[in-house]
Amino acid sequence: MCMTCGCGHDEAHVEGAEHSHPHADGAAHSHAHGAADPGWHTHADGTTHRHAVVPAHAHEHHEHEHEHEHEHEHEHEHEHGHEHGHGHGGDLHFGHGPAGAAAPGMTQARMVRVERDILAVNDAIAQRNRGWLEERGVFALNLVSSPGSGKTTLLVRTIERLAGLLPVAVIEGDQQTTFDAERIRATGAPALQINTGKGCHLDAAMVETALHRLAPADDSVLMIENVGNLVCPAGFDLGEAHKVVVLSVTEGEDKPLKYPDMFHAAALMLLNKVDLLPHLSFDVERCVANARRVHPAIEIIEISATSGENMGDWLRWIERGAHAARERRLERGKALAQAGRLDVLERAARATDSGARERAAGG
Amino acid sequence: MHEMALAEGVREIVDETARSSGAGRVAAVRLEIGRLAQVEIEALRFAFDVVKRGSLADSARLEIVEVDGTAWCMCCCEPVVIAGHGEACPKCAHYQLQVTGGDRMRVLEIEIE
Numbered sequence: 001m002c003m004t005c006g007c008g009h010d011e012a013h014v015e016g017a018e019h020s021h022p023h024a025d026g027a028a029h030s031h032a033h034g035a036a037d038p039g040w041h042t043h044a045d046g047t048t049h050r051h052a053v054v055p056a057h058a059h060e061h062h063e064h065e066h067e068h069e070h071e072h073e074h075e076h077e078h079e080h081g082h083e084h085g086h087g088h089g090g091d092l093h094f095g096h097g098p099a100g101a102a103a104p105g106m107t108q109a110r111m112v113r114v115e116r117d118i119l120a121v122n123d124a125i126a127q128r129n130r131g132w133l134e135e136r137g138v139f140a141l142n143l144v145s146s147p148g149s150g151k152t153t154l155l156v157r158t159i160e161r162l163a164g165l166l167p168v169a170v171i172e173g174d175q176q177t178t179f180d181a182e183r184i185r186a187t188g189a190p191a192l193q194i195n196t197g198k199g200c201h202l203d204a205a206m207v208e209t210a211l212h213r214l215a216p217a218d219d220s221v222l223m224i225e226n227v228g229n230l231v232c233p234a235g236f237d238l239g240e241a242h243k244v245v246v247l248s249v250t251e252g253e254d255k256p257l258k259y260p261d262m263f264h265a266a267a268l269m270l271l272n273k274v275d276l277l278p279h280l281s282f283d284v285e286r287c288v289a290n291a292r293r294v295h296p297a298i299e300i301i302e303i304s305a306t307s308g309e310n311m312g313d314w315l316r317w318i319e320r321g322a323h324a325a326r327e328r329r330l331e332r333g334k335a336l337a338q339a340g341r342l343d344v345l346e347r348a349a350r351a352t353d354s355g356a357r358e359r360a361a362g363g
Numbered sequence: 364m365h366e367m368a369l370a371e372g373v374r375e376i377v378d379e380t381a382r383s384s385g386a387g388r389v390a391a392v393r394l395e396i397g398r399l400a401q402v403e404i405e406a407l408r409f410a411f412d413v414v415k416r417g418s419l420a421d422s423a424r425l426e427i428v429e430v431d432g433t434a435w436c437m438c439c440c441e442p443v444v445i446a447g448h449g450e451a452c453p454k455c456a457h458y459q460l461q462v463t464g465g466d467r468m469r470v471l472e473i474e475i476e
Contacts (some may be wrong), residue, residue: 016475019459109476112384118372118394118468200365232365235401260448264462293458294449 013195013208015178090115122236125204129211129239133222137329139322140222142238144262145246146255147228150272153182154246154305155223159187162221163313164323169216171224173202180225190214201232204239221318230259241321242267249273249280253287260294268299270314275304366403368466370410374418376470381419386475389420393472397465399432399448423473432465 117123133140145151152172170191172180181193192214194206207224216222224240226233234243245266247255250273256263263269269291271284284302288344291298301317303310375396381389392411396402404427411425431444436452437459443452452456 109390109474110385111472111474112380113472114380114468114470115472116376118369118376120471121372121375130429197367201368203368231401232368235365257449261399264448290449293451296459296461 003028007309010198012199012206013193014206014213015193017179057185066342071140119237120236122204125208126237126239129204129208132208132211133239133241134328135324135332137219137326138216138222138223139220139318139325140238140240141318141321142224142226142233142240142243143250144226144233144243144266145228146230146231146251149228149246149248149251150305151225151228151246152183154270154272155225156183156187157305157308158223158314159184159189161190161311162318166319167217167220169214169220169222171202171207171210171214171222173206173225173227175199175227184332190216196227199228200227200229202226202238203236207238219322219329221322229256230262233261234261235266241325244268246270246272247287247291249277249282249284249287252285256287256290256292256294263291263294263298266295266298268301268317271300271302273304273306274302274308274309365401365404367410367414369402369407370414370466373411373470374414374420375393377423377473378418379419380470381475384475386419388476389423390476391426391468391474392420392423393426393474394427395467395469395471397430397432397467399462399466400468402468404429412442420473423454428471430465430467432455432462434460434462436460 078172129140142153143155155170159170162168168189170181170184170189172178172184172191172193173196174180174193175196175198177195178193181191192210194203194210196206199225201225211222213220224238226238230245243262243266245262245268247269249271256269271287274284277284287299291300299317301313303311303314305311373392377389377392394407396404396407407427408425415421415423432446433442434445434452435441436443436455436457438455438457439452441454442463443454443460445453445460445462448462449458451459452460
Protein backbone atom coordinates (compact mmCIF):
# COMPACT_ATOMS: atom_id res chain seq x y z
CA MET A 1 0.00 0.00 0.00
CA CYS A 2 1.37 3.35 -0.96
CA MET A 3 2.31 5.56 1.95
CA THR A 4 1.48 8.76 0.26
CA CYS A 5 -1.49 8.28 -1.98
CA GLY A 6 -3.03 5.07 -0.74
CA CYS A 7 -2.63 3.30 -4.06
CA GLY A 8 -1.43 -0.28 -4.30
CA HIS A 9 2.17 -1.30 -4.80
CA ASP A 10 3.62 -0.68 -8.24
CA GLU A 11 0.77 1.56 -9.22
CA ALA A 12 2.38 4.98 -9.21
CA HIS A 13 4.56 5.39 -12.26
CA VAL A 14 6.83 8.16 -13.35
CA GLU A 15 7.71 7.84 -16.97
CA GLY A 16 11.13 6.28 -17.30
CA ALA A 17 11.68 6.19 -13.57
CA GLU A 18 13.32 3.44 -11.66
CA HIS A 19 11.94 1.99 -8.48
CA SER A 20 12.52 4.10 -5.43
CA HIS A 21 11.30 4.33 -1.87
CA PRO A 22 11.50 7.65 -0.10
CA HIS A 23 11.48 6.67 3.56
CA ALA A 24 10.03 8.73 6.30
CA ASP A 25 12.32 7.56 9.03
CA GLY A 26 14.83 9.70 10.77
CA ALA A 27 12.35 12.49 11.21
CA ALA A 28 13.51 14.89 13.87
CA HIS A 29 10.97 16.75 15.89
CA SER A 30 11.09 18.83 18.97
CA HIS A 31 8.59 20.81 20.91
CA ALA A 32 8.36 22.48 24.24
CA HIS A 33 5.44 22.42 26.61
CA GLY A 34 4.48 25.17 28.94
CA ALA A 35 1.51 26.29 30.90
CA ALA A 36 -0.30 28.76 28.74
CA ASP A 37 -3.64 29.73 27.36
CA PRO A 38 -5.44 26.66 26.15
CA GLY A 39 -4.85 25.84 22.55
CA TRP A 40 -2.31 28.46 21.53
CA HIS A 41 0.07 27.09 18.95
CA THR A 42 3.16 28.48 17.34
CA HIS A 43 4.13 26.68 14.20
CA ALA A 44 7.39 26.47 12.34
CA ASP A 45 6.12 28.83 9.67
CA GLY A 46 5.82 31.49 12.29
CA THR A 47 2.06 31.51 12.52
CA THR A 48 0.65 31.55 15.98
CA HIS A 49 -2.97 30.82 16.45
CA ARG A 50 -5.44 29.53 18.92
CA HIS A 51 -7.75 26.65 18.32
CA ALA A 52 -11.20 27.01 19.73
CA VAL A 53 -11.94 25.15 22.91
CA VAL A 54 -11.64 21.44 22.33
CA PRO A 55 -15.19 20.21 21.86
CA ALA A 56 -16.90 17.66 23.98
CA HIS A 57 -16.59 14.14 22.72
CA ALA A 58 -17.52 10.61 23.49
CA HIS A 59 -14.37 9.21 25.07
CA GLU A 60 -15.23 9.59 28.72
CA HIS A 61 -12.54 7.25 29.95
CA HIS A 62 -9.87 9.52 28.53
CA GLU A 63 -11.30 12.85 29.35
CA HIS A 64 -8.26 13.96 31.27
CA GLU A 65 -6.00 13.65 28.27
CA HIS A 66 -8.29 15.66 26.10
CA GLU A 67 -8.21 18.66 28.29
CA HIS A 68 -4.55 19.33 27.89
CA GLU A 69 -3.53 22.91 27.85
CA HIS A 70 -0.32 23.44 26.06
CA GLU A 71 1.80 25.74 24.06
CA HIS A 72 4.34 24.21 21.82
CA GLU A 73 6.67 25.09 19.08
CA HIS A 74 7.04 22.76 16.19
CA GLU A 75 10.31 22.53 14.48
CA HIS A 76 9.52 20.05 11.82
CA GLU A 77 13.02 19.24 10.81
CA HIS A 78 12.26 15.99 9.14
CA GLU A 79 15.24 14.47 7.53
CA HIS A 80 14.16 12.08 4.91
CA GLY A 81 16.97 9.67 4.84
CA HIS A 82 17.72 7.13 2.29
CA GLU A 83 16.10 6.96 -1.07
CA HIS A 84 17.16 3.90 -2.92
CA GLY A 85 16.40 2.64 -6.35
CA HIS A 86 16.09 -0.80 -7.82
CA GLY A 87 16.89 -1.59 -11.39
CA HIS A 88 13.73 -3.43 -12.26
CA GLY A 89 10.65 -2.03 -13.92
CA GLY A 90 9.61 1.54 -14.52
CA ASP A 91 7.44 1.64 -11.45
CA LEU A 92 7.65 3.89 -8.51
CA HIS A 93 5.99 3.19 -5.23
CA PHE A 94 6.19 5.34 -2.22
CA GLY A 95 6.40 4.10 1.31
CA HIS A 96 7.26 0.90 2.96
CA GLY A 97 5.47 -2.01 4.56
CA PRO A 98 4.22 -2.37 8.08
CA ALA A 99 6.70 -2.61 10.92
CA GLY A 100 8.38 -5.95 11.02
CA ALA A 101 9.29 -6.91 14.53
CA ALA A 102 7.65 -5.93 17.76
CA ALA A 103 10.18 -4.72 20.28
CA PRO A 104 10.23 -6.34 23.70
CA GLY A 105 7.29 -4.58 25.22
CA MET A 106 6.57 -2.61 28.31
CA THR A 107 3.81 -4.26 30.25
CA GLN A 108 2.35 -1.06 31.60
CA ALA A 109 0.42 1.18 29.27
CA ARG A 110 1.85 4.66 28.96
CA MET A 111 1.17 7.72 26.88
CA VAL A 112 3.72 9.02 24.42
CA ARG A 113 3.32 12.59 23.22
CA VAL A 114 3.68 12.79 19.46
CA GLU A 115 2.15 16.05 18.20
CA ARG A 116 3.17 15.64 14.61
CA ASP A 117 1.33 16.74 11.52
CA ILE A 118 -0.08 13.81 9.59
CA LEU A 119 1.07 15.44 6.38
CA ALA A 120 4.51 16.27 7.79
CA VAL A 121 6.30 13.85 5.47
CA ASN A 122 4.62 15.25 2.37
CA ASP A 123 5.09 18.84 3.54
CA ALA A 124 8.80 18.36 4.23
CA ILE A 125 9.38 16.96 0.74
CA ALA A 126 7.28 19.80 -0.70
CA GLN A 127 9.51 22.31 1.06
CA ARG A 128 12.55 20.58 -0.39
CA ASN A 129 10.97 20.83 -3.85
CA ARG A 130 10.23 24.51 -3.25
CA GLY A 131 13.86 25.16 -2.30
CA TRP A 132 15.08 23.26 -5.35
CA LEU A 133 12.81 25.30 -7.64
CA GLU A 134 13.68 28.64 -6.03
CA GLU A 135 17.38 27.94 -6.34
CA ARG A 136 16.86 27.62 -10.09
CA GLY A 137 14.42 30.49 -10.47
CA VAL A 138 11.73 28.09 -11.70
CA PHE A 139 8.17 29.41 -11.35
CA ALA A 140 6.04 26.36 -10.59
CA LEU A 141 2.25 26.22 -10.82
CA ASN A 142 0.02 23.37 -9.65
CA LEU A 143 -2.98 23.25 -11.99
CA VAL A 144 -6.04 21.69 -10.43
CA SER A 145 -9.58 21.15 -11.71
CA SER A 146 -12.20 18.53 -12.26
CA PRO A 147 -11.70 16.26 -15.30
CA GLY A 148 -12.69 17.90 -18.55
CA SER A 149 -12.20 21.55 -17.56
CA GLY A 150 -9.80 22.02 -20.47
CA LYS A 151 -6.51 22.09 -18.55
CA THR A 152 -4.46 20.33 -21.17
CA THR A 153 -5.76 22.42 -24.07
CA LEU A 154 -5.13 25.53 -22.01
CA LEU A 155 -1.58 24.35 -21.34
CA VAL A 156 -0.93 23.60 -25.00
CA ARG A 157 -2.13 27.10 -26.01
CA THR A 158 -0.14 28.68 -23.19
CA ILE A 159 3.07 26.96 -24.26
CA GLU A 160 2.48 27.98 -27.88
CA ARG A 161 1.97 31.62 -26.88
CA LEU A 162 5.00 31.67 -24.58
CA ALA A 163 7.29 30.12 -27.22
CA GLY A 164 10.41 32.24 -27.57
CA LEU A 165 9.52 34.25 -24.44
CA LEU A 166 9.67 31.75 -21.61
CA PRO A 167 10.68 28.09 -21.55
CA VAL A 168 7.92 25.88 -20.16
CA ALA A 169 8.23 22.31 -18.83
CA VAL A 170 5.27 20.19 -17.80
CA ILE A 171 4.61 17.41 -15.31
CA GLU A 172 1.38 15.61 -16.17
CA GLY A 173 -0.56 13.68 -13.55
CA ASP A 174 -3.19 11.14 -14.50
CA GLN A 175 -4.27 7.79 -13.16
CA GLN A 176 -3.42 6.08 -16.41
CA THR A 177 -2.07 6.73 -19.94
CA THR A 178 0.58 9.09 -21.29
CA PHE A 179 -1.86 10.87 -23.64
CA ASP A 180 -1.51 14.27 -21.99
CA ALA A 181 2.30 14.25 -21.87
CA GLU A 182 2.29 13.30 -25.55
CA ARG A 183 0.03 16.27 -26.36
CA ILE A 184 2.43 18.59 -24.53
CA ARG A 185 5.53 17.08 -26.14
CA ALA A 186 3.94 17.69 -29.54
CA THR A 187 4.37 21.43 -28.82
CA GLY A 188 8.11 20.89 -28.36
CA ALA A 189 8.03 21.48 -24.60
CA PRO A 190 9.59 18.86 -22.33
CA ALA A 191 6.91 16.89 -20.47
CA LEU A 192 6.88 13.96 -18.10
CA GLN A 193 3.87 11.83 -17.25
CA ILE A 194 3.22 10.54 -13.74
CA ASN A 195 0.60 7.81 -13.51
CA THR A 196 -0.78 7.57 -10.02
CA GLY A 197 -2.46 4.21 -10.56
CA LYS A 198 -5.35 4.17 -8.10
CA GLY A 199 -4.10 7.39 -6.51
CA CYS A 200 -6.36 10.41 -6.61
CA HIS A 201 -3.72 13.15 -6.44
CA LEU A 202 -0.07 13.91 -7.01
CA ASP A 203 2.08 14.11 -3.90
CA ALA A 204 5.37 15.84 -3.20
CA ALA A 205 7.49 12.68 -3.43
CA MET A 206 6.19 11.90 -6.94
CA VAL A 207 6.91 15.46 -8.03
CA GLU A 208 10.39 15.35 -6.49
CA THR A 209 11.27 12.31 -8.57
CA ALA A 210 9.79 13.92 -11.67
CA LEU A 211 11.67 17.19 -11.05
CA HIS A 212 15.05 15.50 -11.06
CA ARG A 213 14.16 13.53 -14.14
CA LEU A 214 12.69 16.46 -16.05
CA ALA A 215 15.36 18.95 -14.86
CA PRO A 216 13.57 22.15 -15.91
CA ALA A 217 15.85 24.95 -17.14
CA ASP A 218 16.84 27.87 -14.89
CA ASP A 219 14.30 30.73 -14.97
CA SER A 220 11.68 28.59 -16.68
CA VAL A 221 8.02 27.93 -15.93
CA LEU A 222 6.97 24.53 -14.61
CA MET A 223 3.34 23.56 -15.01
CA ILE A 224 2.22 20.63 -12.90
CA GLU A 225 -1.09 19.36 -14.19
CA ASN A 226 -2.62 17.52 -11.26
CA VAL A 227 -5.02 14.58 -11.47
CA GLY A 228 -8.49 15.83 -12.45
CA ASN A 229 -10.09 15.98 -9.02
CA LEU A 230 -11.44 18.96 -7.12
CA VAL A 231 -11.10 17.31 -3.71
CA CYS A 232 -7.90 15.48 -2.82
CA PRO A 233 -5.17 17.61 -4.48
CA ALA A 234 -6.20 20.59 -2.32
CA GLY A 235 -4.46 19.18 0.76
CA PHE A 236 -1.19 18.10 -0.84
CA ASP A 237 1.52 20.70 -1.19
CA LEU A 238 3.85 19.81 -4.05
CA GLY A 239 6.29 22.69 -3.55
CA GLU A 240 4.60 24.93 -6.13
CA ALA A 241 4.50 28.72 -5.98
CA HIS A 242 0.71 28.72 -6.45
CA LYS A 243 -2.22 26.47 -7.06
CA VAL A 244 -4.26 27.56 -10.07
CA VAL A 245 -7.80 26.21 -10.26
CA VAL A 246 -9.40 25.86 -13.69
CA LEU A 247 -13.19 25.93 -13.77
CA SER A 248 -15.03 25.76 -17.06
CA VAL A 249 -18.35 27.48 -17.69
CA THR A 250 -19.90 24.15 -18.68
CA GLU A 251 -19.58 22.96 -15.08
CA GLY A 252 -21.92 25.18 -13.07
CA GLU A 253 -21.39 28.38 -11.13
CA ASP A 254 -21.83 26.79 -7.70
CA LYS A 255 -18.70 24.63 -7.89
CA PRO A 256 -16.66 26.95 -5.66
CA LEU A 257 -19.25 26.35 -2.94
CA LYS A 258 -19.46 22.62 -3.58
CA TYR A 259 -15.67 22.19 -3.45
CA PRO A 260 -14.61 25.09 -1.24
CA ASP A 261 -11.30 23.62 -0.07
CA MET A 262 -9.82 23.73 -3.54
CA PHE A 263 -10.95 27.29 -4.28
CA HIS A 264 -9.66 28.32 -0.88
CA ALA A 265 -6.25 26.80 -1.63
CA ALA A 266 -5.87 28.40 -5.09
CA ALA A 267 -4.35 31.82 -5.72
CA LEU A 268 -5.89 32.16 -9.17
CA MET A 269 -9.07 30.88 -10.78
CA LEU A 270 -9.18 30.57 -14.55
CA LEU A 271 -12.80 30.59 -15.65
CA ASN A 272 -12.31 28.68 -18.88
CA LYS A 273 -14.32 28.14 -22.08
CA VAL A 274 -15.99 31.57 -21.88
CA ASP A 275 -16.40 31.41 -25.68
CA LEU A 276 -19.28 29.02 -24.95
CA LEU A 277 -21.17 31.49 -22.75
CA PRO A 278 -23.67 32.53 -25.49
CA HIS A 279 -24.88 28.91 -25.60
CA LEU A 280 -25.20 28.42 -21.84
CA SER A 281 -27.14 29.84 -18.92
CA PHE A 282 -23.99 30.15 -16.83
CA ASP A 283 -24.03 33.16 -14.49
CA VAL A 284 -20.44 34.50 -14.47
CA GLU A 285 -21.16 37.11 -11.80
CA ARG A 286 -22.58 34.53 -9.42
CA CYS A 287 -19.66 32.19 -10.03
CA VAL A 288 -17.17 34.98 -9.27
CA ALA A 289 -19.12 35.92 -6.13
CA ASN A 290 -19.11 32.27 -5.01
CA ALA A 291 -15.36 31.98 -5.52
CA ARG A 292 -14.75 35.20 -3.57
CA ARG A 293 -17.06 33.99 -0.82
CA VAL A 294 -14.78 30.99 -0.30
CA HIS A 295 -11.57 32.92 -0.90
CA PRO A 296 -11.94 36.72 -0.75
CA ALA A 297 -8.46 37.37 -2.20
CA ILE A 298 -8.62 34.93 -5.14
CA GLU A 299 -7.62 36.39 -8.52
CA ILE A 300 -9.92 35.52 -11.40
CA ILE A 301 -9.36 35.57 -15.17
CA GLU A 302 -12.21 34.78 -17.55
CA ILE A 303 -10.52 33.01 -20.39
CA SER A 304 -10.95 30.86 -23.47
CA ALA A 305 -8.10 28.68 -24.61
CA THR A 306 -9.97 28.03 -27.84
CA SER A 307 -10.81 31.60 -28.91
CA GLY A 308 -7.80 33.13 -27.15
CA GLU A 309 -9.98 35.56 -25.17
CA ASN A 310 -8.02 37.09 -22.27
CA MET A 311 -5.12 34.73 -22.86
CA GLY A 312 -2.94 37.85 -22.62
CA ASP A 313 -3.98 38.41 -19.00
CA TRP A 314 -3.05 34.86 -18.09
CA LEU A 315 0.29 35.08 -19.92
CA ARG A 316 1.13 38.34 -18.17
CA TRP A 317 0.23 36.75 -14.82
CA ILE A 318 2.70 33.93 -15.57
CA GLU A 319 5.37 36.36 -16.76
CA ARG A 320 5.10 38.41 -13.57
CA GLY A 321 5.57 35.28 -11.47
CA ALA A 322 8.44 34.01 -13.59
CA HIS A 323 10.13 37.41 -13.43
CA ALA A 324 9.85 37.47 -9.63
CA ALA A 325 11.24 33.93 -9.39
CA ARG A 326 14.19 34.93 -11.60
CA GLU A 327 14.86 38.05 -9.51
CA ARG A 328 14.87 35.99 -6.34
CA ARG A 329 17.38 33.57 -7.87
CA LEU A 330 19.67 36.44 -8.92
CA GLU A 331 19.46 38.09 -5.50
CA ARG A 332 20.24 34.80 -3.87
CA GLY A 333 23.21 34.38 -6.22
CA LYS A 334 24.46 37.86 -5.33
CA ALA A 335 24.11 37.15 -1.62
CA LEU A 336 26.01 33.89 -2.03
CA ALA A 337 28.74 35.60 -4.08
CA GLN A 338 28.99 38.30 -1.45
CA ALA A 339 29.28 35.69 1.27
CA GLY A 340 31.92 33.91 -0.85
CA ARG A 341 33.95 37.11 -1.27
CA LEU A 342 33.79 37.79 2.45
CA ASP A 343 34.91 34.24 3.10
CA VAL A 344 37.93 34.67 0.77
CA LEU A 345 38.86 37.96 2.45
CA GLU A 346 38.55 36.40 5.87
CA ARG A 347 40.75 33.46 4.94
CA ALA A 348 43.33 35.82 3.43
CA ALA A 349 43.31 37.87 6.64
CA ARG A 350 43.74 34.75 8.74
CA ALA A 351 46.64 33.58 6.54
CA THR A 352 48.32 37.00 6.87
CA ASP A 353 47.84 36.91 10.63
CA SER A 354 49.29 33.45 11.04
CA GLY A 355 52.18 34.34 8.68
CA ALA A 356 52.93 37.38 10.80
CA ARG A 357 52.82 35.28 13.96
CA GLU A 358 55.16 32.70 12.46
CA ARG A 359 57.58 35.42 11.38
CA ALA A 360 57.39 36.96 14.83
CA ALA A 361 58.03 33.55 16.43
CA GLY A 362 60.85 32.79 13.95
CA GLY A 363 62.42 36.24 14.50
CA MET B 364 -10.38 9.06 -1.04
CA HIS B 365 -7.18 10.74 0.17
CA GLU B 366 -8.09 9.56 3.67
CA MET B 367 -6.22 6.37 2.80
CA ALA B 368 -3.07 8.42 2.28
CA LEU B 369 -3.65 10.20 5.57
CA ALA B 370 -4.19 6.90 7.38
CA GLU B 371 -0.87 5.67 5.96
CA GLY B 372 0.75 8.82 7.30
CA VAL B 373 -0.75 8.17 10.72
CA ARG B 374 0.53 4.60 10.75
CA GLU B 375 4.03 5.75 9.76
CA ILE B 376 4.16 8.23 12.63
CA VAL B 377 2.64 5.79 15.12
CA ASP B 378 4.94 2.92 14.16
CA GLU B 379 8.01 5.10 14.25
CA THR B 380 7.12 6.54 17.66
CA ALA B 381 6.18 3.13 19.08
CA ARG B 382 9.40 1.53 17.86
CA SER B 383 11.60 4.27 19.23
CA SER B 384 9.76 4.04 22.57
CA GLY B 385 10.30 0.29 22.76
CA ALA B 386 6.62 -0.54 22.62
CA GLY B 387 5.28 -4.07 22.23
CA ARG B 388 1.96 -2.83 20.96
CA VAL B 389 0.01 0.34 20.58
CA ALA B 390 -3.22 0.41 22.56
CA ALA B 391 -4.60 3.74 21.40
CA VAL B 392 -3.91 6.47 18.89
CA ARG B 393 -5.24 9.96 19.44
CA LEU B 394 -5.59 12.35 16.52
CA GLU B 395 -6.52 15.98 16.35
CA ILE B 396 -8.44 16.82 13.18
CA GLY B 397 -9.46 20.35 12.30
CA ARG B 398 -12.94 20.80 10.90
CA LEU B 399 -11.39 22.68 7.95
CA ALA B 400 -8.80 19.98 7.28
CA GLN B 401 -10.64 18.37 4.36
CA VAL B 402 -11.03 15.06 6.14
CA GLU B 403 -14.03 12.79 6.23
CA ILE B 404 -13.70 11.34 9.72
CA GLU B 405 -15.56 8.11 8.99
CA ALA B 406 -13.48 7.49 5.88
CA LEU B 407 -10.32 8.06 7.92
CA ARG B 408 -11.50 5.55 10.57
CA PHE B 409 -12.22 2.99 7.89
CA ALA B 410 -8.85 3.57 6.22
CA PHE B 411 -6.96 3.34 9.50
CA ASP B 412 -8.65 0.02 10.29
CA VAL B 413 -7.26 -1.26 7.00
CA VAL B 414 -3.72 0.11 7.18
CA LYS B 415 -3.06 -0.71 10.85
CA ARG B 416 -3.17 -4.46 10.19
CA GLY B 417 0.16 -6.13 10.79
CA SER B 418 1.65 -3.03 12.41
CA LEU B 419 2.29 -2.37 16.10
CA ALA B 420 -1.05 -0.57 16.06
CA ASP B 421 -2.88 -3.68 14.84
CA SER B 422 -5.36 -3.64 17.73
CA ALA B 423 -5.16 0.05 18.57
CA ARG B 424 -8.35 2.02 19.06
CA LEU B 425 -8.54 5.33 17.25
CA GLU B 426 -9.69 8.41 19.11
CA ILE B 427 -10.31 11.60 17.21
CA VAL B 428 -10.50 15.03 18.76
CA GLU B 429 -12.17 17.45 16.38
CA VAL B 430 -11.12 21.06 16.49
CA ASP B 431 -13.31 23.93 15.35
CA GLY B 432 -12.36 25.98 12.33
CA THR B 433 -11.42 29.50 13.28
CA ALA B 434 -11.08 32.60 11.17
CA TRP B 435 -10.35 36.29 11.56
CA CYS B 436 -13.34 38.33 10.41
CA MET B 437 -12.10 41.47 8.69
CA CYS B 438 -15.47 43.18 9.20
CA CYS B 439 -15.86 42.42 12.91
CA CYS B 440 -12.08 42.60 13.54
CA GLU B 441 -12.25 39.60 15.80
CA PRO B 442 -11.78 35.83 15.69
CA VAL B 443 -14.84 33.71 14.94
CA VAL B 444 -15.65 30.01 14.67
CA ILE B 445 -16.69 28.72 11.24
CA ALA B 446 -17.96 25.34 10.11
CA GLY B 447 -16.21 25.32 6.74
CA HIS B 448 -14.61 27.31 3.93
CA GLY B 449 -17.23 29.48 2.27
CA GLU B 450 -19.27 29.86 5.45
CA ALA B 451 -20.26 33.37 6.47
CA CYS B 452 -19.13 35.09 9.66
CA PRO B 453 -21.63 33.98 12.32
CA LYS B 454 -21.76 37.56 13.65
CA CYS B 455 -21.94 39.85 10.61
CA ALA B 456 -22.82 37.34 7.84
CA HIS B 457 -20.04 38.65 5.58
CA TYR B 458 -17.47 36.44 3.89
CA GLN B 459 -14.33 38.52 4.50
CA LEU B 460 -12.71 35.79 6.55
CA GLN B 461 -9.10 34.72 6.92
CA VAL B 462 -8.79 31.17 8.23
CA THR B 463 -6.55 31.06 11.29
CA GLY B 464 -6.95 27.55 12.64
CA GLY B 465 -8.72 24.22 12.54
CA ASP B 466 -7.17 23.31 9.19
CA ARG B 467 -4.53 20.91 10.46
CA MET B 468 -4.31 17.22 11.25
CA ARG B 469 -1.98 15.89 13.89
CA VAL B 470 -1.18 12.74 15.78
CA LEU B 471 -1.42 14.01 19.35
CA GLU B 472 -0.28 11.01 21.32
CA ILE B 473 -0.27 7.25 21.46
CA GLU B 474 -0.82 4.83 24.31
CA ILE B 475 1.73 2.03 24.26
CA GLU B 476 2.25 -1.19 26.19
